[in-house]
Amino acid sequence: MCRGGEGPHGLLSGSPEVPDCGRMRHLWLLGRAEMRVMIIGAGGLGGYLAACLARAGADVSVVGRGAHLQAMARDGLTLVSGGREERVAVRAAADPRAAGPADLIILAVKLYDVEAAVAAAAPMLAEGGVLVTVQNGVDAPAMAARILGPERVAAAAAYVSARIEAPGVVLHTGAHARLDLGSRAAPPAAMAAIADLGRRAGLDVVEAPDIEAALWEKFTFFSASSGVTALTRLPLGPLRDDPLTAGLLTRAIAEASAVARALGVAVPDDLEARTAAVMAGKSPALKPSLLVDLERGRRLEVNWIAGTIHRAGLATGIDTPVQSCIYAALKPFSGGGLPGEKAPPASS
Template identity: 40%
Template sequence: MRFLIMGAGALGSYFGARLVAAGHAVAFVARGAHLDAMRTRGLSIRSPLGDLDLDRVRAFADPAEAGAADAVLFMVKNYDVSRAGAQLSSVLAEDAVVITAQNGITAHKRLADLIGPRRVAPGMVYMPADIPEPGVVGHYSDFSRLVIGPVMDGNAAVLEPVAAALRGAGIDVEQVEDADAALWEKFVLLASIAALTCLTRLDLGPIRACPETQHLLRAALDEAMAVGKAVCPGLTDTAADRAWSLLQSMRPDVHASMLDDLQRGKRLELDYVSGEIQRLGRAHGIATPVHGFANDLLRPFVDGAPG
């Protein structure tokens, strides 16, 4: 298949590299030093699931240069969804499907407004990864999991060859019927990690080791869960326990990607994480003190390092 990785950061580069190794035609859309490195030196993966070195990859700044795609892994930041989505129309094959993979709960809807619901399937990624240096992806777990909901217009058939290709590349793909519930279950987990790791500037291990911050982590999770249940009827009570168990089992050096952005002086997805929970909590009359504090305290950094 012809894949386009729209927003080839750590996660997109990892998935794309595995697809290249499995024999698929993959175009990476990236920017900055990572794009320059891929163009000049290729792409390397360092992973417990096996290292991979690709001497040559097709990497572009503009998706229009990449050619037509049968499937797109749409992995840009939340604040870039509209800009990047507007660039896709020229590269989508007739029956192409676009899988979103943003933090939060709204990216698939915003993208569908631009390119139509028949093309968009909401996705969720479960795996820690970063870019320790340009052209290199570090993957830090023994799993690489992608959860995919149905295409928004209900046409399940168009997803099957894409899911098969991803599985053939060694990616653990789970297809679910209730995308909203799956998005919220991931969001409860992600938002809680993001709030506490950004507030403390610490990895998950030290947060869990301190009773006070462990308590705040659980409070953040419970707040997000309460809001989620008010918004999404399909979110079950057991989702909180599953999220908490996963938080306890994660490696101690795990932290949210938003912490990397904060420490590097980049824009934050704050409006789509704790900011989203605070807004929805207010709309439904649910108190969200931990996420409200995180949203307020991190607000000076939302557009990058304060000048």
């Protein structure tokens, strides 16, 4: 098996020169009439990507659960975007083994489900296939690479605003859909084929030369916005308007960027200013997924958001008081619900 390496940041930072792997190279250079794509996690992002890729001619299967899965199996997947409604046919299954083999697997589950989902999907990833992680944090690529090997894993920083509107229906609410896609170890031919498929599906695919930096750039914004909104139980607008809570946002951004640099990630020199500008342009009603999950009593991804920054700060000697406070305050609710209450099942 051709393997790359796992880098010091816990991400894919092995040599980009992967030995030729026979059928792996053959598969991606020749291509398929229909690339077999499996989307694991049929929430807003996963459902949106599934609909776009199916519309572009890919052979798409979706792994989900609950009423959303049942509706997709019965009626197909409906995408509402830009005032238009379109229904596409997808295979829907509750288990990767029932979804069939795939040349490309897009992993769109929550961070706490990544390892189990990758292990379940591994036997269904075709020889020469690639799994792409699209989680909000920075840990998923390394988690997947430990199971599959880094040459079979890529990552994307996804900038897509979508949600499940009703069972079987995904609403895309943003003006764009961008994926910053990259890998240090997957074959270049495979990455080019994935990027081409994404563009044919109408996605703005940016081939990131440094995927770690791309992931950390998004993570710096997400960790600050999701952490402070969940800590205060408030949407973004009131936090920006109050100098005290605006200061928390500023410090959370600074802590995340400082940790990234201490880990050796080549984030932009003006990352803090860029992140603050993005924060200022967001809707005042914005509720990141961490806050929504907290309000609904669901499990939280906080261990891989503020928790990742807290642990990296300890390892590198960087003080992270705001991010560490967020982690400490939300960790008791990471299992879902309030103490003594049972968390409701997730919808996808």
